[in-house]
Amino acid sequence: xxxxxxxxxxxxxxxxxxxxxxxxxxxxxxxxxxxxxxxxxxxxxxxxxxxxxxxxxxxxxxxxxxxxxxxxxxxxxxxxxxxxxxxxxxxxxxxxxxxxxxxxxxxxxxxxxxxxxxxxxxxxxxxxxxxxxxxxxxxxxxxxxxxxxxxxxxxxxxxxxxxxxxxxxxxxxxxxxxxxxxxxxxxxxxxxxxxxxxxxxxxxxxxxxxxxxxxxxxxxxxxxxxxxxxxxxxxxxxxxxxxxxxxxxxxxxxxxxxxxxxxxxxxxxxxxxxxxxxxxxxxxxxxxxxxxxxxxxxxxxxxx
Numbered sequence: 001x002x003x004x005x006x007x008x009x010x011x012x013x014x015x016x017x018x019x020x021x022x023x024x025x026x027x028x029x030x031x032x033x034x035x036x037x038x039x040x041x042x043x044x045x046x047x048x049x050x051x052x053x054x055x056x057x058x059x060x061x062x063x064x065x066x067x068x069x070x071x072x073x074x075x076x077x078x079x080x081x082x083x084x085x086x087x088x089x090x091x092x093x094x095x096x097x098x099x100x101x102x103x104x105x106x107x108x109x110x111x112x113x114x115x116x117x118x119x120x121x122x123x124x125x126x127x128x129x130x131x132x133x134x135x136x137x138x139x140x141x142x143x144x145x146x147x148x149x150x151x152x153x154x155x156x157x158x159x160x161x162x163x164x165x166x167x168x169x170x171x172x173x174x175x176x177x178x179x180x181x182x183x184x185x186x187x188x189x190x191x192x193x194x195x196x197x198x199x200x201x202x203x204x205x206x207x208x209x210x211x212x213x214x215x216x217x218x219x220x221x222x223x224x225x226x227x228x229x230x231x232x233x234x235x236x237x238x239x240x241x242x243x244x245x246x247x248x249x250x251x252x253x254x255x256x257x258x259x260x261x262x263x264x265x266x267x268x269x270x271x272x273x274x275x276x277x278x279x280x281x282x283x284x285x286x287x288x289x290x291x292x293x294x295x296x297x298x299x300x301x302x303x304x
Contacts, residue, residue: 005046007079010072012039013051017069021058096125097288100136100148104232109166109276110149113296120295124288133207140279146289149296151207152275162277165297168249170211170271173235175242176263188266192219198226198244200235208232211272212247236260249274 015025016036026033044051051065061069085095101110106128114126129136129145136148141157153162172194174181180197201223202209216223226244229235232252239246240260253264278293 005043009039009043010076012036013043014069014072016040016059017061095288096127097292098127098145100129100131100139100145102133102150103130105149105276106130116295137279140281146284146286147278147280149276150279152277159282160279161282162279163293164275164277166276167273168251169273170247171250171253172265173239173246173253173262174265175240176261178242181265184265188268190268192221195221195223198224200227200229200238200244200246201225203228
């Protein structure tokens with residue numbers, strides 16, 4: 001756009017065209033008549049067309065001037081709508097937020113937060129993408145996602161930041177009617193003594209799978225991995241059917257303990273905890289993202 005076609009100059013031309021009088025426009029804008037005339041001359045020069053016919057009683061539009069007036073009014077309307085949208089975005093009254101999440105986190109952590117989010121800000125739009133942790137990290141880094149809910153990362157790119165939003169210790173679960181489990185002493189059992197039991201586990205490449213196999217290595221045991229699954233819900237379901245023992249975060253068990261026939265096995269040694277974080281790019285300064293993170297921390301079903 002030519003430098004003389006600024007928003008301010010366009011607004012001045014529209015006023016002159018609508019009022020038909022340069023002196024009235026000068027008075028309305030608190031500038032001199034020559035200043036208004038100079039603005040009109042610069043616009044006509046930039047467009048290489050005569051837009052107004054000067055008369056003793058004011059000005060009238062030429063044919064070209066009428067065309068320009070309609071286009072300028074449409075431009076100003078679009079500009080004002082854009083300003084209004086940006087103000088709404090900044091107040092989180094509208095806009096779109098792109099969130100990445102693993103399958104387990106979507107169900108157990110993200111979903112409860114969205115209920116609060118839409119209650120407080122009903123006009124926003126959310127796009128949720130489920131993917132593997134490595135892919136989500138890449139998408140946040142490249143700006144395809146505003147943030148992602150993933151397990152805590154020991155190492156990150158310098159442009160990324162993570163905030164812990166939840167933490168839950170791991171537990172071993174079994175069908176509550178399993179006769180073998182009923183033989184465990186009241187004071188519990190050591191993790192290494194579970195080596196002969198079949199397990200339902202997530203893949204070794206998953207965060208939980210990696211933690212479990214590190215635990216086995218620490219205790220110098222090999223576990224019978226009877227079934228390998230992708231989601232915690234499968235671990236829960238198969239353990240409740242007495243197919244094997246499950247290894248998963250305690251918050252999931254607490255959420256369904258009243259409706260599923262499972263129990264937590266008492267252990268004499270402690271198990272590690274799973275930490276969830278919200279990951280975001282340090283260069284992302286959107287107000288909407290900051291408020292989402294705040295709501296996520298306040299509304300998480302897991303309190304660290």
